[in-house]
Amino acid sequence: MLSSEVEDLAGKVRSKNQRGMARVLSMVENGHPLAPSILHSLYNPERSGLTIGVTGYPGAGKSTLTNRLIAYYRKHGCKVGVIAVDPSSPFSGGALLGDRLRMQDHASDPGVFIRSMGNRGHLGGLSGTTRDALEVFSAASYDPVLVETMGVGQAEVEIASLADITLLVLVPGLGDEVQTMKAGIMEIGDIIVLNKADRPGIEQLEMFVNASLDLIPDQISRPTVISCSALSGEGIEKLTDAIANCVSFGMGRRVIARRRTKLILRSIIREKGKELARKHVSDRYGSIEEAIESILEGKTTPYEIGEMLSGFLENKRENENECKRD
Numbered sequence: 001m002l003s004s005e006v007e008d009l010a011g012k013v014r015s016k017n018q019r020g021m022a023r024v025l026s027m028v029e030n031g032h033p034l035a036p037s038i039l040h041s042l043y044n045p046e047r048s049g050l051t052i053g054v055t056g057y058p059g060a061g062k063s064t065l066t067n068r069l070i071a072y073y074r075k076h077g078c079k080v081g082v083i084a085v086d087p088s089s090p091f092s093g094g095a096l097l098g099d100r101l102r103m104q105d106h107a108s109d110p111g112v113f114i115r116s117m118g119n120r121g122h123l124g125g126l127s128g129t130t131r132d133a134l135e136v137f138s139a140a141s142y143d144p145v146l147v148e149t150m151g152v153g154q155a156e157v158e159i160a161s162l163a164d165i166t167l168l169v170l171v172p173g174l175g176d177e178v179q180t181m182k183a184g185i186m187e188i189g190d191i192i193v194l195n196k197a198d199r200p201g202i203e204q205l206e207m208f209v210n211a212s213l214d215l216i217p218d219q220i221s222r223p224t225v226i227s228c229s230a231l232s233g234e235g236i237e238k239l240t241d242a243i244a245n246c247v248s249f250g251m252g253r254r255v256i257a258r259r260r261t262k263l264i265l266r267s268i269i270r271e272k273g274k275e276l277a278r279k280h281v282s283d284r285y286g287s288i289e290e291a292i293e294s295i296l297e298g299k300t301t302p303y304e305i306g307e308m309l310s311g312f313l314e315n316k317r318e319n320e321n322e323c324k325r326d
Contacts, residue, residue: 003037005034006034006041007041009024009034009038010024010038010041010042012024013139013140016140021136021140024038024136025133028129028132028136029129039132039135042135042139043139044138045257045261046257047139049144050144050145050247051134052145052163053146053147053149053163053166053167054066054148054167055167055168055188056170056193057169059171060169060170061171061196061231062148062169063084063148064195065169065230067106069239070082070105070106070112071106072236072237072240073144073240074111074112079141079143080111080146081113081137081140081142081144081145082106082112082115082145082147083115083116083117083137083147084148085116085130085147085150134147147162161263164256164260165190165246165247166188167239168189168191168193170192170195170205171195172196173196173199190221190246191224191225191239191246192224193226193228194209194226194227194228197228197229198229198232206227224245280308281309
């Protein structure tokens with residue numbers, strides 16, 4: 001019965017049934033027991049759909065730029081998916097900012113599917129389910145899928161690990177001239193978008209950006225820099241051409257697929273490893289808090305617990321190998 005339910009829901013996603021897709025996304029976001037089986041059924045290692053991350057500091061015009069990109073790709077016949085990662089409500093865990101409040105122009109377009117996802121307090125502003133939601137969008141043939149972050153904490157780094165191509169959006173007048181000089185920030189984006197190009201200070205921002213890029217080591221690819229105005233639409237075609245060039249002449253679909261698969265697997269291993277370690281510590285000490293108390297009382301140390309976890313995993317692996325031999 002469970003298998004038929006999984007296949008029914010996966011089939012609705014593949015057939016682009018929006019209600020079915022919304023239900024599956026809710027199951028993924030809420031950690032439903034069937035979610036892993038549905039994702040397993042939907043996963044396609046050769047999917048060609050492109051994921052574009054849109055990130056940057058608050059006030060950089062990310063939502064306006066996302067709207068422009070939706071309009072551009074719809075004009076060219078693409079089905080566009082959008083994930084807007086919003087601050088979570090401290091009470092419900094849901095997204096506080098409604099997607100249709102920010103993207104009303106496209107909310108009624110059947111060729112656009114917009115989903116707001118709360119970060120659920122996750123460090124960096126991205127929920128762990130965003131990664132899986134991208135697979136659902138891909139299975140429903142949305143291409144491209146735009147992922148817009150809040151642009152706080154470590155979100156910029158995290159979106160770079162989820163998206164195939166990342167747009168780092170900067171604007172003059174918000175102190176970005178100083179922010180761009182921070183170590184590593186310029187390495188986040190595959191394309192650096194200097195938005196609000198009609199504002200005073202755009203030349204100074206461009207100067208600082210180029211100076212920062214000169215500090216990037218030779219072995220790291222230098223991002224493309226594009227000036228545009230998301231509000232007026234000026235420079236949007238230059239930006240979409242740069243995105244296409246990243247795929248055609250830079251990364252290539254095959255390289256993107258390999259990188260994406262590696263990142264998904266690493267992310268899942270890290271996530272499941274944490275869950276396994278947390279469960280084993282709780283089973284041994286009663287809870288994480290009780291383990292902390294044991295450490296503070298001098299009964300154990302964090303390092304002893306680490307060795308205990310290593311021993312547990314080693315014993316588990318040996319038992320699995322014995323089972324295979326038998």
